Amino acid sequence: MPSSWTSSLRLEQQFTGENINTWGDRLNVALRHADQAVAGWLTKPLTGPATLSTLNGADDEARAATIKFTGGAGPFTVTLPAVSKTYLVWNACAGAVTLTTGAGAAVTVDPGDIVWASCDGSAVKTPGYGGVSIKDWVSGVAWSYNAGNLPAQAGNAGKFVRTDGSTASWQALSTADLTDYAQAVKGLALAFAVAL
Secondary structure (H helix, E strand, O other), rough: OOOEEOOOOEEOOOOOOOOOOOHHHHHHHHHHHHHHHOOOEEEEOOOOOOOOOOOOOOOOOOOOOEEEEEEOOOEEEEEEEOOOOEEEEEEEOOEEEEEEOOOOOEEEEEOEEEEEEEEEEEOOEEEEEEOOHHHHHHHHHHHHHHOOOOOOOOOOOOOOOEEOOOEEEEEEOOHHHHHHHHHHHHHHHHHHHOOO
16 A cells, blocks of 8 residues: 555655655654745745645745745735645735635735634634734724724824824823823932932
8 A cells, every 4th residue: 555645744654564665764854845845945935826835745835934035016816725724824915815724714814914714624714813813803903993004194293193082183282181100200210319
């Protein structure tokens, strides 16, 4: 009976009595591939849609633990194998990279972002809350009380975002904002003087 292959990482599984006197070399290949799956790095240049390579018992792209995508403006779509696997993905492209298996949910990674992407065999998801990514959840919560918008930044250098409980806006820092700070500094100065 011939060797078989693990479904997610495509590692060779030896049949009893097979590959006599060569099992050591085959084991080393499997260990190298396991190392790539746990801690391996792949830089993948993109110029258009791409599919990560998968090869039984040989080096391939989809086995890497961390993938850095490089390339132009995109957007790009990268097809992952439809098997269970988690990746750390760095989008170093100038445009968005969408990760998909071709079925189920997909994940879009914005330029410059580094995200975890997990595939269950069909859907690709990132860690998050309430069914959305952590980034989308934080954005939604942080700005939900301001209609989801950060006040415009043009002409507001040196100011701070401040809210009155219903509207966020840019405002200059005033001495009233420093009352607690001033009292704390005065208390520290007094404590220092007493200590001397």
